[in-house]
Amino acid sequence: MHYRVSFYQGEMDSQPGGYVPSDMAVSLTPFRACMKGTEQAPGRCIALGEDKLCTIYENRPSVCREFPALLEDGSQNPECIRLQAMYGISRK
Ligand code: SF4
Numbered sequence: 297m298h299y300r301v302s303f304y305q306g307e308m309d310s311q312p313g314g315y316v317p318s319d320m321a322v323s324l325t326p327f328r329a330c331m332k333g334t335e336q337a338p339g340r341c342i343a344l345g346e347d348k349l350c351t352i353y354e355n356r357p358s359v360c361r362e363f364p365a366l367l368e369d370g371s372q373n374p375e376c377i378r379l380q381a382m383y384g385i386s387r388k
Contacts (some may be wrong), residue, residue, distance in 0.1 A: 298337030299379070301366035302330040305338060315355045317343075331357070348385050 321329045332342040345351040368370040
């Protein structure tokens with residue numbers, strides 16, 4: 297499974313009130329955009345740094361804010377573990 301990191305174009309900093317760096321995103325439709333690198337599989341988000349951390353964390357799109365990296369019991373979301381293994385980016 298592949299995740300395209302897509303979000304409402306109004307979140308891009310080229311729009312009033314937007315905050316996601318528009319040079320790191322591409323338009324998909326008149327209303328939707330996605331992070332560069334995730335347009336198609338296999339894809340790695342352009343904002344993912346070499347240290348495996350988000351380089352635009354404070355300005356990441358809503359879809360990233362809503363994805364639960366941790367479960368209610370504090371354990372890592374198994375989907376994160378699966379994706380990290382798939383892309384060889386697991387943190388240790
Ligand atoms: S959290 Fe950051 S690095 Fe991860 S997908 Fe979102 S923008 Fe990209």
